[in-house]
Amino acid sequence: MKHFKLAVIAGDGIGTEVMDEGIKVLKYYLEKTGYATVSFDYFPWGCEYYHKTGEMMPENGLEILKDYDSILLGAVGYPGVPDHISLRDLLLKIRQGFDQAVNLRPIKLLNGAPCPLKFKTPEMIDFVVIRENVEGEYAGNGYFENRGTDAEVAYQTGVFTRKNTDRIMRYAFDLAQKSEKGKKLTSVTKSNALNYSMVFWDERFKAIAADYPGVKTENNHVDAISMYFIQRPESFDVVVASNLFGDIITDLGAALQGGLGFAASANLNIEGTYPSMFEPVHGSAPEIAGKQVANPMAMIWTVKLLLDHLLPAYKHDSIVDAIEKTLVDAKTLTPDLGGTAKTAAVGDAICQALTF
Numbered sequence: 001m002k003h004f005k006l007a008v009i010a011g012d013g014i015g016t017e018v019m020d021e022g023i024k025v026l027k028y029y030l031e032k033t034g035y036a037t038v039s040f041d042y043f044p045w046g047c048e049y050y051h052k053t054g055e056m057m058p059e060n061g062l063e064i065l066k067d068y069d070s071i072l073l074g075a076v077g078y079p080g081v082p083d084h085i086s087l088r089d090l091l092l093k094i095r096q097g098f099d100q101a102v103n104l105r106p107i108k109l110l111n112g113a114p115c116p117l118k119f120k121t122p123e124m125i126d127f128v129v130i131r132e133n134v135e136g137e138y139a140g141n142g143y144f145e146n147r148g149t150d151a152e153v154a155y156q157t158g159v160f161t162r163k164n165t166d167r168i169m170r171y172a173f174d175l176a177q178k179s180e181k182g183k184k185l186t187s188v189t190k191s192n193a194l195n196y197s198m199v200f201w202d203e204r205f206k207a208i209a210a211d212y213p214g215v216k217t218e219n220n221h222v223d224a225i226s227m228y229f230i231q232r233p234e235s236f237d238v239v240v241a242s243n244l245f246g247d248i249i250t251d252l253g254a255a256l257q258g259g260l261g262f263a264a265s266a267n268l269n270i271e272g273t274y275p276s277m278f279e280p281v282h283g284s285a286p287e288i289a290g291k292q293v294a295n296p297m298a299m300i301w302t303v304k305l306l307l308d309h310l311l312p313a314y315k316h317d318s319i320v321d322a323i324e325k326t327l328v329d330a331k332t333l334t335p336d337l338g339g340t341a342k343t344a345a346v347g348d349a350i351c352q353a354l355t356f
């Protein structure tokens with residue numbers, strides 16, 4: 001039987017609470033299916049660690065993580081540590097350091113989830129966003145001029161290499177080609193205003209599309225697609241976006257699914273040189289942390305993405321089915337879904353709802 005060694009960074013705020021439930025479901029699922037055994041090493045990295053040590057993770061953190069099969073991350077960031085430090089020195093360092101070039105984020109409305117759109121049904125909201133994950137505006141390049149004076153200027157330089165742009169687009173085209181839905185790929189652009197990065201993005205999209213004659217293509221500006229997500233979510237199949245645009249539209253996508261409590265993500269190193277990392281889209285939600293009221297469904301859905309990655313020979317849809325059953329039963333729901341259940345009770349209910 002296969003054995004997987006996982007690194008766990010539960011992180012800050014509700015990260016630790018939802019992580020417990022993700023691991024609970026993962027252990028139960030693997031015990032019942034017998035697909036694999038798994039062991040966990042926990043790393044207490046995050047904002048508390050920063051307060052004690054002055055760093056978000058040890059200097060050799062990537063070296064420590066590099067031989068794990070995958071990484072599970074809860075959430076990072078907490079008041080008291082500036083967000084650009086906590087996030088850049090841990091989460092973004094791992095994404096970029098391990099060349100996790102693809103950020104895969106499913107947008108799928110389940111039965112029983114509170115979609116804010118009156119006329120949309122679960123059949124109509126089911127697509128995936130492929131977000132470039134290592135460069136763009138997140139590359140971390142920039143500088144200040146005349147700091148502290150009236151002539152102050154801040155520059156943040158986006159970086160779009162052909163290597164990474166082509167890689168994310170090829171991944172998205174491959175996915176669209178395999179899709180049973182529409183074999184359609186939508187590219188998110190803003191080339192009407194961004195005359196370098198997005199003009200280049202459009203050029204590469206067009207060039208790579210030539211290799212995929214079976215995939216229908218569409219270009220939407222990021223402002224327009226924000227409206228189309230609301231008006232016609234049913235028209236999307238696979239959506240490919242730059243790092244920043246992908247970040248923004250996936251919170252909008254989360255809203256279509258019923259909130260951040262449902263949004264899962266996989267940060268994939270597609271070459272397999274380094275471990276991939278799995279984390280919910282949401283943050284540490286400091287205002288609800290420590291109360292056992294966070295919805296763990298996004299973390300549990302994220303475990304399904306981890307299983308898809310580690311054990312691709314099997315289908316793991318039963319995990320999402322169990323989340324759906326829990327929603328439809330509506331007995332064990334956290335306050336974001338109108339219930340009074342505790343985070344741990346939702347994890348228990350999802351284990352109970354699993355069928356093998």
Ligand code: NAD
Pocket residue numbers: 014018074075076077078079083087091260261279280281282283284285286287288293294295296298336
């Ligand atoms: P957030 O995702 O933490 O919270 C946004 C809103 O959604 C809040 O109202 C919160 O209560 C709610 N929410 C989020 N997850 C929930 C869940 N599982 N169940 C119920 N409600 C949930 O975003 P924010 O408030 O912008 O950021 C808070 C901190 O988290 C900041 O430090 C930010 O930088 C960080 N952050 C980290 C990650 C990450 O680690 N991947 C992602 C986003 C934000």
Ligand code: IPM
Pocket residue numbers: 087091092247281283
């Ligand atoms: C996400 C988050 C991160 C991002 C932040 C916390 C750096 O918002 O994973 O969506 O912008 O990528």
Ligand code: MN
Pocket residue numbers: 247248251281
């Ligand atoms: Mn985000």
